[in-house]
Amino acid sequence: MQEIKRLLEKVKNGSLSVEEAMGALKELPYKDIGIAKVDHHRELRNGYPEVIYCEGKQLEHIQHIIVEMLKRNNNILATRANPEVYEAVKEVCEDAVYHKLARIITIKRKEIQLPETYISVVTGGTSDIPVAEEAAITAEFLGNRVERIYDVGVAGLHRLLGNLDRVTGAKVIIAVAGMEGALASVVGGLVDKPVLAVPTSVGYGANFNGLSALLCMLNSCASGVAVMNIDNGFGAGYMASMINKL
Incomplete structure (x- = not known):
């Protein structure tokens, strides 16, 4: 129109x-x-x-x-x-x-006004960063502030807890993890914000190129967790942008 x-x-x-x-x-x-x-x-x-x-x-x-x-x-x-x-x-x-x-x-041809709220992108390990960056760059490009909190997986849970204020302060959280994909459930149990879980194809043989992380995230007992497709950082960044601008 x-x-x-x-x-x-x-x-x-x-x-x-x-x-x-x-x-x-x-x-x-x-x-x-x-x-x-x-x-x-x-x-x-x-x-x-x-x-x-x-x-x-x-x-x-x-x-x-x-x-x-x-x-x-x-x-x-x-x-x-x-x-x-x-x-x-x-x-x-x-x-x-x-x-x-x-x-x-x-x-970039025109500026987009940024909302005051922000999106947190959290990864289990550094191997998950490429997918996380796809999500983060997408969200930033669509006009959002993004906090990157990388390498805070469940193998060293104190790392996540040490950055909890940056996670809980976000309007929406993207949790990116491979292996068993437990990060999304842990984050979902700690926050009152929507969590977009992104399984990655990172892991050993029984990871089945991300299928194990996908199934674990789909079976999360934490409320408020929605699951994207394997390695779909773009989809997570796009959806997070839509939520952040509601």
């Missing part, structure tokens, strides 16, 4: 013809660029622009999508991007930033 009002205003002041406005309206829901249908309407519906999932995409396809999205002057978030993808994106957008641990590319 805001986009339609903007177009009508341009027609009224003469900066846009009726024919040009009609053409813009046709492309409002999405733009078909052949290899993809770029959802320009996503931000109007959901509050955030479409996010590019890079894994499995051809480099030139990613470039075409980036170029199309840049036309709307929106902030752009691209996940699961390796250094090769980043170099390809740099060819079409010099100010793109690569977050190596998170495997995320960000392009």
Whole structure:
């Protein structure tokens, strides 16, 4: 609706013809660029622009999508991007930033007002940090303050308790852990805030690439724990952002 009002205003002041406005309206829901249908309407519906999932995409396809999205002057978030993808994106957008641990590319075109509340991202160990960083960078990019509290797993519970004020002060907590995934239950039993549990594929053979952590988190006896998919830091960061801005 805001986009339609903007177009009508341009027609009224003469900066846009009726024919040009009609053409813009046709492309409002999405733009078909052949290899993809770029959802320009996503931000109007959901509050955030479409996010590019890079894994499995051809480099030139990613470039075409980036170029199309840049036309709307929106902030752009691209996940699961390796250094090769980043170099390809740099060819079409010099100010793109690569977050190596998170495997995320960000392009910033406008500032987002930050809420006073914040999100805590907690990990069991340092091996969980790449997934945690995917969550943290996503949440920050979507306009949130993030507190990182890493390597405070249940093997040394005093480390978590020593940082409890930073955990409990958050509006929502993301708990990232592999192995047996017990961190989410422990955090859930200590706080009165929603906990988003993210199982990681970190662990020995019986971890089954994160399945053991996933099942343990799903069977948590702590109330207020919701579970994301294995290694889905992006999903946790996005959901935490939505909760933090309620």
